[in-house]
Amino acid sequence: MNKKNRKRNHTLLIKNFSVSTNGTSIVKDVSLTVKSGELHVIMGPNGSGKSTLLNALMGNPKYHIQSGSIKIDSTVLTNLSSDIRAKNGLFLGFQYPVEIPGATLGSVLRMAKNAIEKSVHPQAPALAPAEFSRELKRILSSLGMKEDLYSHAMNEGFSGGEKKKSEIVQMLALQPKFALLDEIDSGLDIDALGTIAKAIQEAVQVHGIGVVLVTHYTRILKYLEPDRVHVLANGKIVASGTRVLAEDIEVHGYGGYVSV
């Protein structure tokens, strides 16, 4: 029962996407189409290239795009820097969120939101700080986080669970067209998992954000209603289906999908 948000109608088109690093090919010829309000889950064993895929989609300079393309609607993102991709509506939830000492969550997000807004509407006035702060604090507490983290250095001293929640907070504050979530479920306790999953489901169904969620475990799928489930093995998508696919992996593992 995935209702597509009628207000948003965007397409993320990934075509024949191949990525290497240090001369080694990691992602091989991946193609994927995601629409607004869709939840795609990519599963795969360790080393299959899931994280590399998402990082390269976001434009991480560590990874070299050998071939293929990324588009959001008619805009080609393939060779653009990551901040331009963000301005075009792409977001990456990091597997290991980075600490930025001294730079507060509130100030960085406000700068980010202003930058993104301005690129879409150059004449738009800067965000009113008070209003933004109220909204961000509301999002923080909706995820069970303390409001005063607004004035806290980004991710500094955060627990593993808080770091993952912080990624979701940022996603909700920036309202991207598409969000790539890299193992958002790793290291979470049951309660945090439930909270985050609920927030993701809401982002998809209510805000119409298209989500590509990468995970190793099937646990989070108990809380989500994915539109598609894909299996990535050795850098290739080897299977696509519904949640039935995930249930199969839960029982049998990845063995059947990974060619030796």
Added chain:
Amino acid sequence: MKKKTSSKERTHNASNAHVSDFKTKTKSAYEAKNGLNQEVIHQISEQKNEPQWMRDMRFRSYQIFIEKPLPRWGGDLSALDFDSLSYYVRPQGQRETAWEDVPKEIKETFEKLGVPEAERKFLAGTGAQFDSEVIYHSLAESLEKKGVIFMATDEALQKHPVLFKKYFGTIIPPEDNKFAALNTAVWSGGTFLYIPKGVHVDLPLQAYFRINRENMGQFERTLIIAEEGSSVHYVEGCTAPTYTTNSLHSAVVEIIVKEGARVQYTTVQNWSNNVYNLVTKRAVAYKNAEMMWLDCNLGSKLTMKYPAIYLRGEGARGEIQSLALSGNGQHQDAGAKVIHCAPNTHSTIMARSISKNGGRSSYRGLVRVLRGAVGSTSRVVCHALLLDGKSISDTYPLTDVREQKSSIAHEASVTKISDDQLFYLSSRGLSEDEAASAIVNGFASPIVKKLPMEYGLELNRLLAMQISERKK
């Protein structure tokens, strides 16, 4: 000597400033010929109408200056030519500045000053002339009621001779080092600040307000005396690049913090890159007194400055927070010095430096704990941020502990802007410059937080601007 900062000049990076941009408005009544000799010193003292003891002290200090060698450590002083400098210029008439040229953070603090409405109307607005005399007098009057003395050091010598003579040169005698001797011989201008017992001055007092006749002199002499239980915060400088043809600035600051008193001395310095900024600053803190130095070195060709605190009384606390920014052709050789002379004294030194475009930042510090300073604690934290492979950071921390029952901690780090941090911020939509600014401002934030708000805002802006110019 006149400081002029127009809004156009303010947008220039200090390290790209041209000395020829500098202009003088007033003609000097007396201008010493270049070079230093007894005649020059005689003239200085004569012009100021000084008592004999001060004149004698100047001559004595001159002798000490001649005899003392240049320090062999620290920055490169080989190009410093004492004979080519001018040692005293007496400006004529009152100094007037166009309102638009008043540094932004100074303007913003007028709001807090509570200057009478009529004067504010006169002061504010385009084209109006800003006369620091007016503001200074109005402030001085309200302070006088509390018994606070806030005036130019030259004036204090005339008006409060007994108080002056009691303390002058007692914390930093001319024998201390070559530049202290030079300053004692040719000093002119500076602030004399006296806070009576139990008086708390709530508003930070700015050097800018005290500047009337004398300008940001090259040989300022500042003397601050805080009586028992008093408190004051004194602020000098501004973030806007300060141009001057005077290439040697050698100030001396002496501070006495008596029992239970609290003094904070904040400096934000952004001298143009032709200046040697060689300063001796020292405070003595007595029983349960607190002294804090907040030192931001953003400019100059070479700065050698080690704010010091002698913790002489039991329970005294000292804190030295410093921020150094070094760009192309600059060397900030700065640090701190703390001597624990009494039991249960505590000190904290936090030094942060940012080096870019081949600039060099050096931390030079000393923590000494004398025998008998039982229960003393000291913590030194040095963090250096290098923005590229050409820039340099070095550290010379000295710890000399002669009391076993004490606790000393030292930690240091050198980092560069990490690619991970840049990618993380860029994935949120920040441009490369915005991301680097966020990281650099984040790095500087622990000390920027302690500045008066207006200074903090301007400093963040300056750092962001420096970042966007970092590849130049």
